[in-house]
Amino acid sequence: MSRFMNRKYDALKPYVPGEIPQDTGFIKLNTNESPYAPSEGVLNCFTRENAALLRLYEDPTNRALNQAIAGYYKVQPENIMATGGSDETIELAMMAFAQDGIAYPDETYGFYQVFTNLHQIPTTIIPLREDFSLNPDDYSNTGTAIIFANPNAPTGLYLDRSQVRKILESNPDHVVIVDEAYVDFGNESMIPLIKEYDNLLVIQTFSKSRNLAGARIGFAAGNAELIQDLEKLRNSRNPYDVTRMSQLAGIAAIQDAAYYRSCCERIIITREWTRRALRELGFHGTDSHSNFLFEAHATIPGDVIQAKLKEHKILVRYFNRERIKDYNRITIGTEEDMKQLVSVLKEICNENS
Numbered sequence: 001m002s003r004f005m006n007r008k009y010d011a012l013k014p015y016v017p018g019e020i021p022q023d024t025g026f027i028k029l030n031t032n033e034s035p036y037a038p039s040e041g042v043l044n045c046f047t048r049e050n051a052a053l054l055r056l057y058e059d060p061t062n063r064a065l066n067q068a069i070a071g072y073y074k075v076q077p078e079n080i081m082a083t084g085g086s087d088e089t090i091e092l093a094m095m096a097f098a099q100d101g102i103a104y105p106d107e108t109y110g111f112y113q114v115f116t117n118l119h120q121i122p123t124t125i126i127p128l129r130e131d132f133s134l135n136p137d138d139y140s141n142t143g144t145a146i147i148f149a150n151p152n153a154p155t156g157l158y159l160d161r162s163q164v165r166k167i168l169e170s171n172p173d174h175v176v177i178v179d180e181a182y183v184d185f186g187n188e189s190m191i192p193l194i195k196e197y198d199n200l201l202v203i204q205t206f207s208k209s210r211n212l213a214g215a216r217i218g219f220a221a222g223n224a225e226l227i228q229d230l231e232k233l234r235n236s237r238n239p240y241d242v243t244r245m246s247q248l249a250g251i252a253a254i255q256d257a258a259y260y261r262s263c264c265e266r267i268i269i270t271r272e273w274t275r276r277a278l279r280e281l282g283f284h285g286t287d288s289h290s291n292f293l294f295e296a297h298a299t300i301p302g303d304v305i306q307a308k309l310k311e312h313k314i315l316v317r318y319f320n321r322e323r324i325k326d327y328n329r330i331t332i333g334t335e336e337d338m339k340q341l342v343s344v345l346k347e348i349c350n351e352n353s
């Protein structure tokens with residue numbers, strides 16, 4: 001740290017992303033990206049003509065993109081705010097609505113803690129149950145804002161609408177932020193509930209189920225007043241957060257919804273195939289409703305599995321945290337990726353038995 005750095009950041013611990021390898025040849029199952037390309041409509045956005053327009057600022061209100069998202073989810077454009085990735089949406093929501101602090105589970109998306117540190121927001125950490133499921137009763141009347149990922153990461157466990165309603169209804173004076181990064185892998189979104197609950201804010205991303213991690217597009221859905229509050233902060237920070245190319249790509253992705261649904265269906269089928277194959281190798285894990293599995297082996301430690309897989313050019317995500325140190329989070333890739341994973345794991349199990 002230089003002698004010029006503001007001392008208030010002394011204790012800040014930045015987010016540690018999954019490894020992005022410099023050399024090629026890795027099967028990358030460590031950051032929950034899609035193994036499939038963006039849709040044809042998205043690819044067709046990247047023309048010379050559109051690139052030439054990069055000399056101009058784009059529409060800072062993201063009007064066309066917000067309209068497209070609103071149309072798809074059958075809400076009004078004033079219920080939607082697109083952003084430059086959902087991490088940005090999460091940060092804005094915490095800045096806006098966590099005046100009394102914020103509660104979230106002990107095992108969840110790492111950025112929540114990074115943002116609460118950055119903005120010095122008091123936090124209440126609520127442990128998940130022994131089996132990593134979230135008990136809605138633990139969130140009744142918290143006296144703070146709440147954020148949880150649904151399905152959660154890295155566990156993949158999902159709360160249904162009645163359980164989310166319970167949390168919303170027992171915290172009427174605080175915003176409940178539902179991070180739906182993985183909702184499209186076989187689950188129901190809570191977006192329709194924004195018409196019933198003025199304290200519900202749903203956050204989604206185009207990074208996982210819409211194959212656009214590199215485009216940085218996320219959005220918030222909520223009642224018009226919540227969205228106006230978020231816009232106030234967004235426009236005080238970076239009104240040009242969704243680039244011109246990303247606006248076009250985002251709109252095209254919404255139009256090509258059928259293609260993305262088919263990618264998600266394929267990933268779900270591959271997930272279930274992989275889960276069964278891992279069971280036969282002595283793994284156990286959560287009932288993941290996401291595009292990843294969260295798996296531990298009966299005898300081989302989690303960090304050993306990660307290291308051995310890396311020797312075989314397969315990257316998975318290991319979290320060195322006490323409660324989940326036996327587990328690896330394994331993104332679902334193509335069928336071929338997962339066949340390779342299973343065959344390498346078979347070798348590793350044989351060596352270690």
Ligand SMILES: *Cc1c(COP(=O)(O)O)cnc(C)c1O
Nearest residue numbers: 085086087109149181205207218
């Ligand atoms: C990947 C992920 C995000 C981040 O999405 P971006 O739009 O790429 O910033 C947010 N929340 C959770 C739970 C995630 O896993």
